[in-house]
Amino acid sequence: MKIAVLGTGMVGQAVAGGLTRVGHHVVIGTRDPEATLARTDTDGMGNPPFSAWHAEHGDVELATYADATSGADLVVLAGNGFAALDMVTAAGADNLAGKVLVDISNPLDFSAGFPPSLFVKDTDSLGEQIQRAFPDVRVVKSLNTLTAPLMVDPKLLDESTTVFVSGDDADAKATVTDLLASLGHDDVIDLGGIETARGTEMFLPLWLRTMGALGTGMFNVKVVR
């Protein structure tokens, strides 16, 4: 499948690398590809610049949000929550029309420090905001409940764990469930319509505090039933 991954940060890199590894053709979308490749400084978290990652992943193309999206069969939104709607806008409603958009972003607000609060919650969600703003896109919220390395390689854990899908379009959720299976996810719970994204987004406060308690983000929940 031709997949556009919107976002060049750690999550975008991990998702692009993982999807490439299992045989997909990935184009990463960014606002200004030349500027993205020209940056040589580490980011605010001390991570190396995108160019360092890209030098080791030459099979992953870099293009504008719009160009990456127009050529893709499926789009993954891997940006930070505050930027999400702007990134989808830049990808272009026409380029996205009818396509599946996998939204893995979270509405985290770090303005008051760590742990962050959520800038939308409980009676609305970021997934719903994107679906409302782009009604012709088939939004599926998924993978926002675990750390990026495990999103694309859940077998790094010793046991099978659970991921979730939320979305209004059953075919789109089936497509995403197949994509998840190609990455190694063998327990996918379909929560229902896109409004159920409120559930997975509101899991983040527990995820963040569990990460704090365990001292690592390399964990995931298994729904035992």
Added chain:
Amino acid sequence: MKIAVLGTGMVGQAVAGGLTRVGHHVVIGTRDPEATLARTDTDGMGNPPFSAWHAEHGDVELATYADATSGADLVVLAGNGFAALDMVTAAGADNLAGKVLVDISNPLDFSAGFPPSLFVKDTDSLGEQIQRAFPDVRVVKSLNTLTAPLMVDPKLLDESTTVFVSGDDADAKATVTDLLASLGHDDVIDLGGIETARGTEMFLPLWLRTMGALGTGMFNVKVVR
């Protein structure tokens, strides 16, 4: 241990029964014991009246919130979220001073239907509200992330699963962790201070939607790491 369970609903009944089964001396607290025993109608959910349960659990005493609490070594708050602060008030700050209060309530607001929203979240929690209102009580938030039958008998599931504790007093959390172990909980994650109750309370929106998807509340998460 002598344990007061505040609340006569399905959660209070399950917790009282489970604690009795593993050898604790349990007194259930209610506003008006005579009135509670006199009710013969089913509740809003179609559950039988307390008296029917009590007839089969004669070893569990029923007393006022205050009397149940004054004689107890440890208190479990098993009421609904909206009533929680009133129930602790009725139990009495003096009766509770220095004691461990296990808060298993959740701030669920069903006024707009199902699934409920949360009436406190993200920048505060019900656990914190109780701790602030009763500074001499040692509040430990726990067990609010799973259904009542599994709170007291996690081995009903085929695999070990995870529960959490949040609280400001390390000794109180150790006491609760021992109590949890007596019920069969062998994976307890200490999330930190009482403010981490925000995490487990905000898990409810995902728990409720997972229950909807699975068609049962008989599940729990295992944190695989």
